[in-house]
Amino acid sequence: MVRPLNSVLGRVLLSVSVPAVLAAIEVDIDNEDSIKKAAALVAEDLMSFYDGDKPGHIPGMLSDPAPFGDYYWWTGGLLWNTLIDYSSVTGDTKYVDTTVKGLEWQLGEHGDFLPANWTVQAGNDDQGIWANAGLTAAMSGLPAPSVNGTSDWLSPARKVVDELTVRRIDNGTTEGALRWQIAPFNNGYNYINTASNAAYFALAAGLAHETKNDTLAEQAASTYEILTKLGLIDDKFNIYDGCQTTDDCKTVSRLQVSENPGLLLTGAAYMYNQTNGDQTWKKRLDGLLARTLELFFPDGVAAEVACESKRYTCNGDMKQYKGMLHRGLGQAMRAAPYTKGQILPVLKSSAAAAVKTCTEGANQRLCSSLWTAGGAQGDKAQEAARKDAATAQMDVLNALNSVLMASASTDTKLTGGNGGSDGGKGQGSSDAAGGSKDGNKDTPGSMGSTAPVSAAVLFGGLFFSAVAIF
Numbered sequence: 001m002v003r004p005l006n007s008v009l010g011r012v013l014l015s016v017s018v019p020a021v022l023a024a025i026e027v028d029i030d031n032e033d034s035i036k037k038a039a040a041l042v043a044e045d046l047m048s049f050y051d052g053d054k055p056g057h058i059p060g061m062l063s064d065p066a067p068f069g070d071y072y073w074w075t076g077g078l079l080w081n082t083l084i085d086y087s088s089v090t091g092d093t094k095y096v097d098t099t100v101k102g103l104e105w106q107l108g109e110h111g112d113f114l115p116a117n118w119t120v121q122a123g124n125d126d127q128g129i130w131a132n133a134g135l136t137a138a139m140s141g142l143p144a145p146s147v148n149g150t151s152d153w154l155s156p157a158r159k160v161v162d163e164l165t166v167r168r169i170d171n172g173t174t175e176g177a178l179r180w181q182i183a184p185f186n187n188g189y190n191y192i193n194t195a196s197n198a199a200y201f202a203l204a205a206g207l208a209h210e211t212k213n214d215t216l217a218e219q220a221a222s223t224y225e226i227l228t229k230l231g232l233i234d235d236k237f238n239i240y241d242g243c244q245t246t247d248d249c250k251t252v253s254r255l256q257v258s259e260n261p262g263l264l265l266t267g268a269a270y271m272y273n274q275t276n277g278d279q280t281w282k283k284r285l286d287g288l289l290a291r292t293l294e295l296f297f298p299d300g301v302a303a304e305v306a307c308e309s310k311r312y313t314c315n316g317d318m319k320q321y322k323g324m325l326h327r328g329l330g331q332a333m334r335a336a337p338y339t340k341g342q343i344l345p346v347l348k349s350s351a352a353a354a355v356k357t358c359t360e361g362a363n364q365r366l367c368s369s370l371w372t373a374g375g376a377q378g379d380k381a382q383e384a385a386r387k388d389a390a391t392a393q394m395d396v397l398n399a400l401n402s403v404l405m406a407s408a409s410t411d412t413k414l415t416g417g418n419g420g421s422d423g424g425k426g427q428g429s430s431d432a433a434g435g436s437k438d439g440n441k442d443t444p445g446s447m448g449s450t451a452p453v454s455a456a457v458l459f460g461g462l463f464f465s466a467v468a469i470f
Contacts, residue, residue: 025358025365029348032404036090038355039400043086045358045365046393047095050079052102060102062390073118075391076106077130078320082394082401084133085327089141089404096143103137103153104145106130111150112159121186124164124178128199131160132263135206157207162322163221165199173248176226180242192249193242194232197223198263205270209335217274220267224284237291239264256366257306261292262328269335279315285336293346296325300349302399303372312370312381319369320391323398326350330402344406351399358396367396 027038052059060073062079079104083095108115113130114122137140138153150156169177169192178200180193203222208216227233230249232240239260243249265288272281296302302322307314326347333343350371357368369392370385386392 024360025355026333027352027355027400028124029352029355029403032407035351035400035403037310038439039086039090039397039404040092040308041365041369042355042358042393042397043083043095044270045367046079046082046390047098048364049390049393050098052105053098061106061107065324071388072124072126073106073321074104074126074129077113077126077133078251078324079390079394080273081129081133081136081327082323082398084136084140084142085330085401085405086397089401089408096346099137100143100145103133103142104147107145107147107150107156109148111148111156112163113156114160114163120183123181123186123188123193124167124195124196125180125199127160127182128164128196128203131157131203132155132199132206134160135203135210139206139210154207154210157203161200161207161216161219162198164203169245174226174230174245176222177249178223179245190245191242192230192232192245194227194239194260195242195263197227197232197261198239198267201227201262202267205267205274209270209274212274219273221274224264224267224271233264233370237287238295239288239291249458255306256295257318257321258292258296258302258325260303261288261296262321262324262326264288265292265328265332266335269332273325273335282336285332289332289342291337292325292329293342297346298372301353302326302350303371304369308370309370312384314369314385316388316391319385319388320395322369322371323391323395326349326395326402328398330405334405334408340406344403347399347402347406351396351403354396354399357392367392 005330025041028034047188050062052063053063057063061073061076078097084097087093087096087099107113112127113134114127118126134153134157138157142153144152144155153459161470164178165180167178169175169179175191177192178196180188180191180196183189201220204216204220204223207213208220224233230243231252232243234240238254239256241255241257241260243252246304265285268281272278275281296305298305302325303413304314304318304321306320329343329347331342333347354367357371358365366386366389368382368385369388370381389405396417399466
C-alpha cells in the first residue's frame, strides 16, 4: 500500500532530530532596537553553554566539556558582569534570577567572593574580577543576595577591597602594590601583575564613587600612582603586564593586553567623576584613552595585538580581554560623558565587526573572538578563535552592551533590586549616590545620559539554546 506523502514525512519528522535552522546575526549598529535584538540572540547563545543550574553542576561557573576544556574560575565573574550589563542596558530581565544565584553561590563562606574551593589557586586579580561584578550588581540594583548573612551587593565588594588592601606589599620599592597570587606557595606570588592592581583600582574607584568614601578614593589613587612609579604605566600611557618583586621590579614585562586598559579606564573615569573633573584625572583618562584606541583598535576594530598578528596564539584568558576592553570604554563614556564623541564611533565600528563573526553553526550561532581583517587569517585561525565558544559569545555581547551604554540610564534599577543598600559603605561614607541626578548634562559627577533603559524587549523570533555539536 502506498502511503500519502504527508504521512511518510510526518513519521520521518517524528523519528529524526532535525537541527533548527538559524540565521546569522545582522545588526544596524545605529539603531538601538536592532542592537538589543542582536544582543538578545548572543546572550541566548552564550547561556546555552551555562549548565550551572543543572543537577550535578556548580552554580556560577562556566564549564565546557572536551574538546574545549574547563574555564578558569574568574571567567564566571566576567560572565555575570556581562549579563548584569546586558539586563541594565536592554531592560531584558530574563537572566536576572540566574545571575543572582550564580553570584550568591560564589560569594563564599565569608561573603568575600573567595569560596573555600578556590582559595588555594585564586589570584588577587580573580577575586577582584568577581568583586567588580558585585559592584556592578549593586550599581544596577540587582536583587540582593540572601546567603551567609549578606543582604546587599556593596558589602562583599567592600570586603574584597579591604582584604586586597591588607595584602598590598607593605615595604620596599614595591610598597603599595598587589602580587598576582594570594598563596605564597603558588607560582606567581613574587610577580606584581598589573591586572590585580587594575582590578583593585577599578573596584576602589567605583566604590568611592558609589559611596562618596574618601578613603576608598585615596586607596584607588595610590594604586594608580604605584603602577606609574614601577613603570607599569609609562609616560606615553603604555600599560605593561607586570614585574618581579625579586629584583624590585627593575625588569618590566612589556607585554600589553587589553584587559588592563579596560579596567584602568573604568577606574580613571570614576575618579574623574568622583573629583568633579579634577585635571589630574582628566589628563590620565585622556592619555589612557588615546593610547588604548591607538594600540588596540587598528582600523576601528578591537584586536588583542599580542596574539592576533600573523599567527593566532591567544590563550583562553586572552580571548576574553576584548570584551573587558569594550566594557571599560563604555563605562568611561558614562562616567566621563565628554569622552563619548571619541569613544562611541569606535565602539560602534568594533561591535559591528564583532557581530559579523556570529555565523550559523550546526545547531546554533557561534561567534568568534577574532574580529579584525588585518590580523591572523584563514580557517585555522578562526577555528582557534571559536574554540572557547562561551567566551567568544561573551566578547561580542560586551561589545554590543558597550554601544548601548551611550544612552542607557544608570539610575534605572533591575526588577526587585535593592543592591544599593548602605551595608557596604563603610566608615566615613555618606548616603549620596554620587553626583548630579540630571542625566542629560555632560558634566563630572553625572553618570546618566540621554535616554532611560527601555522596558523588557520583546522579540518576534524564536530563541534556540541547543548545545552545539562539533
